[in-house]
Amino acid sequence: MPAPLLRRIIILLAIAAPAIVFRITGFAPNPVLDLVVFGAAVVAASFMLAWAAESAQKDISGALAIAILALIAVLPEYAVDLYYAFRSGSDPAYEQFAAANMTGSNRLLLGFGWPLIVLVALYVARRLAKARGEKGKQLPRMLQLPGSSRLDIGVLAIVAVLAFVIPIMGQIAMWVGISLILIFVAYLWRASWVPDEGEEEFVGMAAHIAAMPQTRRRITFVGMFVVSAAIILTAAEPFATSLVDSGGALGIDSYFLVQWLAPLASEAPEFIIAVLFALRGMGAAAIGTLIASKINQWTLLVGSLPVAHFFGGGGTDLALDPRQVEEFVLTASQTLMGVAIIIALRFHRWSAVALAGLFAVQFFVTDATGRYVLSGVHIVIAVALLVVHRRAILPAISAPFRPSVPEPVEREEARV
Template sequence: MPAPLLRRIVLCLAIASPAIAFRLTGFAPNPVIDLFVFGAAVVAASFMLAWAAEAAQKDISGALAIAILALIAVLPEYAVDLYYAFRSGSDVAYEQFAAANMTGSNRLLLGFGWPLVVFVALFVARRTAQARGEQGTSLTRVLTLPGSSRMDIGILAIVAILAFVIPVMGQIAMWFGFVLIAIFVGYLWKAGRAQGDGAEEEFVGTARHIAEMPTTRRRAAVISMFVVSAAIILTSAEPFATALVDSGSSLGIDSYFLVQWLAPLASEAPEFIIAVLFALRGMGAAAIGTLIASKINQWTLLVGSLPIAHFFGGGGTDLALDPRQVEEFVLTASQTVMGVAIIVALRFHRWSAVALVALFAVQFVVTDTTGRYVLSAIHIVIALVVLFLHRCDIMPTLAAPFRAPAPPHPRCDVEREARGSEEQVTKSVQ
């Protein structure tokens, strides 16, 4: 095993070891200390999980690899969310937390993760253009996505529309959970049938050290990292989730706020770092593709699994939502619709990224019910305006998950021809 890889694995294990000791001995000195100990273990295990998942693409190529990578990357979030849902089956006080982590993580992913990748990718494109003596090129203002992204965007669009069923019902019904899980299964099947571009996968950072190992040793290392990191996450998820709630009470901080935002920061950090590393290598489209796949996973498999966990925890067949969670789902779904509208034309403009960050920041100032619904309405209005401007891309995007992309609409021919030269240059930069 390469020395840099070994050092990083040992460091992660060292960070996680106090949590293992706490869990084995039952030692729990203080909720705040528990929060940091078990939270650090989740972050360390998440890094190992992300490195292994990325390196696994060496043996699993194509769109399916991206989907599986995105699924594995959100496993820490699954562990925390499903614990809350399971616990809510026997303790009604935990119902308010069942979906809090998911809505926070989902909005963090789109409101912070997407723009971060775009800013980094456009910065790299600008530096590349300057090195080549090119000034004022659109590559420094717009990140162009490949045509293969249309299938993922189409599925995300469908799921974003279906997501409004949850606040309308005021619960996540068991039958609706199965619908979402079925969509996820169909997404994996579709991704497995998708054809890649034939390009050899590029690896960055720690994943590169793993990918360069001989086949047998590489696969053994990947499997071992999967098993060890999963064991750490499963061991730490319950005490970490409990410590989040208890720390809020002891510190006088809203426990819902900690569950919604602190836990996602821990679970999403490795994924954000990997996405930024891709963008720094000029692979901004691939980075955005991974984050899009993560949102699909969250809206389908994660949300669909919550009522199932609630049922096995001793609750009913439906997971009830209180008024606060209804507001959070409306806000999260409306933000997702706006995100889909921004990328439906396979172009991510830097000003769109600025708008996402700005509206994401506003939600921390607007904390009342009326404010959340007004912000949701702003998301929808922006989405409708952008969708009208890119109306020719709506039907091909919605059709992409079900069949091959439809032929370009006659009205769009001129616009697509204008984009053609830009996309060719973008591919050469990336």
């Protein structure tokens, strides 16, 4: 194993070690310390998981690799969210937290992650353009997505519309959950048929793993999967519990901590890896990973919540209180707007700024009426953009149902 990789793994294991000791001994001095210890373990395991998942693309080609990477990268979020859903089956007090982590992570991914990647990618592209002597209108102002992205955009568009069924019903019904899981399975199957559009490039620690001989590489990333998954499973329950308990201890709304602090911990490695891709001029690959993450959050994760609730002793449907209904409407409307922005395979700089701005507004609009108005703004913007890009709607919506045809590889993803 390369020395830099070995050093990083040792550091991550050292960060996770206190959580393992706490869990084995049952030592729990106070909720805030528990939150720090178990949260640090989740972050450490997330980095290890992300490196392993990225390097695994060396042995799994095409859009399927992106889909699997996105799935594995959000395993920490699954562990926390499914724990709340499972616990809500026997303790109704936990019902309010069942989907909180998902809605927070979903909006963070689109409202912060997407704009960050686009702005970084455009910054890098503009620097390269200036180095070539280009200026003025020649400087890149948008991120161009590859044709293969239509599959993900089409699936996300379908799921974004179906997502509104949940707040309308006021619950995540078992039949809705199973339908979403089946959509995810179909998406993975369909992604496996998308042809490659070029050789995969790796950055950071994943590059060290990918450079290993095949047998050593596979043993290494499988071992990292197992270790990081074990740490996540060990830390998920106490981390989730300490989030709720810390709210009371610190006088902070527990729902707020569950919705935003947990996603920050679980999404940080994915954001960092995506930024590294963007810094290397691979903006389309970076945004593709985040789009795939949105799909598995809206399908497999949401679909699994009523299943976990049922096995936790609850009924077949997971009820949503008024606050969660409001959160689902806001999250679904933001997703619809995100789809409308990228449906023409172009992500403009101004769109990234607008997305980030509307994401920030929600923290200042805290009442139900204001948030429904913000959801309406998302939908109005989405409709306006879909009218402008109306010719791109059919190709995107039909992409999940038709054979894929290889398209020319574009090395410069950010263009005028």
